[in-house]
Amino acid sequence: MMPVVLWTDLLVWLLMAALVGAVLLIRRQPHLRAPWGRVARDPMAMAAALVLAAYTAIALLDSLHYREALPPGPQGEVHYAPEVKSVLDRLLAPLVERQEKSYSAPFATHAFARETLTGPDGQTIRDFPRLIHGGAHLADPVRDRAADILARLAAGLGGGLVIWLAWLGLRRGPRRRRHPQLPWRAMDVTLLALMLVVGALVALAPHYHVLGTDKVGQDVLYASLKSVRTGFLIGALTTLVTLPFSVGLGVAAGYFGGRVDDAVQYLYTTLNAIPGVLLIAAAVLILQAQMEAHPDWFETGAERADMRLLFLCLILGVTSWTGLARLLRGEVLKVRELDYVMAARAFGVSHGRILGRHILPNIQHIILISVVMDFSGLVLAEAVLSYVGVGVDPGMYSFGNMINGARLELAREPVVWWQLGAAFLFMFILVLAANLLADSIRDALDPRTRQRT
Amino acid sequence: MKGLKVRDLQVEIRSGERRLVPVDGVGFEVAANECVALLGESGCGKSLTALALMRLLPEGADIAQGTAELDGIDMLALPEREMRRVRGGRLAMIFQEPMTSLNPVLTIGQQIEEALTAHGDASQPGIKHQARELMTAVGLPPERLAAYPFQLSGGQRQRALIAMMLAGDPEVLIADEPTTALDVTVQAQILALLKQLQQQRGMGLLLITHDLDVARDMADRVAVMYAGQIVEWASRETLYQSPFHPYTQRLFQVLPAISRRGQRLAQIPGNVPGPEVRLEGCRFSGRCLRVMDRCRQETPAWRQLSPDHGVRCHLADGVDPMAAPVAAPAPSETSASPSAGEGAAKATGPVLALQGLAVHFPVRTGLLRRTTDVVKAVDGVDLEVHQGETVALVGESGCGKTTLARAALRLLEPTSGRLELLGRDIRQLEGEALRRQRAAMQIVFQDPFSSLNPRMRVGEILEEGMRALRPELSGQQRAAGLARLLEQVGLPQDVVGRYPHEFSGGQRQRIAIARALAVGPALMVLDEPTSALDVSVQAQILNLLADLQRQQGLAYLFITHNLSVVGYLAHRVAVMYRGRLVETGPAAELLTRPGHPYTRLLLGSVPGRGLPETPASVPGGQAAAPGGGCAFAPRCPQMRRECLEEQPALRELAPGRQAACLFPLV
Structure with missing residues (x-):
């Protein structure tokens, strides 16, 4: 087995490390702790944070890549499989392997389309064939299916409940209530819901296609779970790309004013005047052409798709920093006139130190709020771009690609709804949780909303 | 009985399980044709009392008990529908901030007419007529009905607001700090107007103020509030005499006050x-x-x-x-301290010397940002500040005081002139050389809330200057310096680890003073250091400043509009008008016998000495400069024809006294 570190993997783990570092820093600084304490006491925010944590866990598991070793060759040399797998793939192996021929509805035992079958008596009939894996263990699917599903569902829910009860016991056990100020009720309820869903899926997914299968017979649940990483990366890495531009240029424009301000304003008004989609489409198409001209750049298809994803984050970042930069410029214009900045100037403190100690700490809440608010917008932007065809690599799992794939089938009768429905459901929960958390963070950090309450 | 009668008013604020009572059992009465002052420092509950009477309490605050009877009807018990008729009608209120009390997108006329329609039943032409009458009553020309709020000066806006409030012909008018945001000269006019309207219309006037002198000029009876309660209630004569x-x-x-000098x-x-x-x-x-x-x-x-x-x-x-x-019995600890250098040492050269200092801001317009005009914020100022001396710079807002101070510290680039600090010309210095000079000049700002970085601990704030200007100090020396500073400004040693938001305004101002002292300056610019503080805290800070000057021989350039503070603290006074000094001289003489009509106008506007006789005069404000003549001429009662033709320069009136007036008063 050979570990493979893709560029986006590296960045995702660096981001995680930075997040952990920030949490440790916040815990040490009382003036930062106070507003975050308000977030931590908000039931809605903590429930949303738990849901996001579940998504993050999926994305992280999907960011540990490796290539499997093939059986040793005749001279004992080791070759590795061309396809790159992740830990998540390994965990979801039952889903990956159970591929059908084509579409099938959720919990179906028979395919979605009729085929010409040869009966036991040699006659050819047109009927819905049994699926290869979905409900294959049932002797008589028509009779047994409902009972079997219910039994497995009950077992799964029961298992989830037991784990949850065990967690409750652990939490209330020997070290009782270490953080009594946290909204434990809301968190427990969210956790219960998560446990029940996971329990039910664990019990049902190995035997049925819970969310159906797509055109090539791939399990839609698997595709949805794999898409989480793409959405998460687009949301998180793009903001990472925008920050240097928006913070650097916005703060410089506000603080130095004059010619610097003119230049930055010129830049972002110009950039804003170009339709973002055009710019993105142009950049992605150029990249695509380059990649096709140089197939030797990438060892595996995964690396190619990864590079394209990274590039998409970059180009999205380059086109979307202007809003925050404008916001920061205005805020810095205000802060730099405050008396404590004037006092620092009277001490002859250097520009760098004034920016680092007086300006940045007093605008950081805006940066943070905007980063969290932008996250969900970018997840949605990815879906739109992939749908249009200028998003991530077509071979990559993403919500946009799922929607794009389901597009044509919506005209079928009966409708193939599950692919679109699954993408919608997963994206909806992710974006809703991110927005709820963002609202709470804004309420806690923004001095204007704080005064109101 | 006519008028307003408040009994046992209690306002509570509930947040979660906490219950605060910012107004606790307040009772007073305002008879018809009487002015009652509700006097108290910030946070004593006086504004909440007024809002409770109007039933306009902010969300979360409620009236817990009490009655407020207007002509025998308890307004606190009225249903909201009927209260709406009372509010702005029989009971009206003027707010402190004239800038935000008027809707900027409607003309004054529209806003007054709105108030008239809400409380009268006059027909359209009648309303126009009434609006014109109201404008005349508050001393504004009726043509200004067509003006938008931004076209009016602060005093004119307050007049327009009063006109709106008079539209409902109120029996009782509540004025919540109506003049706090205004210059003294305008304040005097607005107060006189209020008094005159109150007497003409037989209104009750409830004046909410923190200013003892304003209350003395205006009130018939005074209620003194402290921490949510009325602690004393008396007629003006009784209260001010005993x-x-x-x-x-x-x-x-x-x-x-000037009588407490030294x-x-x-x-x-x-x-x-x-x-x-x-x-x-x-x-x-x-x-x-x-x-x-x-x-x-x-x-x-x-x-x-x-x-x-x-x-x-x-x-x-x-x-x-x-x-x-x-x-x-008079408290005994007013024992005189050695005068804060009445004969300040002038043997050495001046600490700060300005010659012809000017700061002009170009007005750029058009695509190419061509300079089309210049705003002369400071226009040729000569001034010296000596060691151990306090020079007060006084003038109305917008006269260029703060710009002058910032230019003197090179926080702004002067356009021309000479700027000497301890005998060195610092206008030409750049970079490192300028940075070293900065240790000798420091500044303390007006607003103690915006002058300290909320994200830094007090220790870091105080060390910042030492780190930047005296990098040779070791950590230990800095800590020792810090301890000494805190002792000097009277703060306990344990404040270093705390954040600014934990301190009150007065304590913050002490921190700001310590921050400036940390680098051992010779000159301190004090930009209205006490105007944001309560009077009881102001005294503490003024004493501290006097002590520091005595101990360290600091030179102060004291910017203020409060002439009683000037009289108490300053050795010399420089009066500024529209970017120029119009009079300078020793404080005692200048304040008792002003040589320039503008100085006399300022002194005459100080509250506590009775109201000026001509209240309804339209304020000149900062009218446009006449071509070439004296800038003050349009407002000057002594104006003669020559004033419009010749711009007077500063001339010696007596040894040490100068005034820029063709016909000085002394």
């Missing part, structure tokens, strides 16, 4: 307690000099000393209600 409550007595003693001001220790701090017993007991054991345990009841004098104090128990109120 105040009974220790708090009221102290308030009079902490006021700086003396230490009396202080009230500590700060006004907020509603979250509730003391057992008497609420003033923690700061009272005549506190007894009983005060800390037992809440004093209201006692009537005479029919028109009530007080909430245990000291009143032994007083025969019919006997004349006892004048309180």
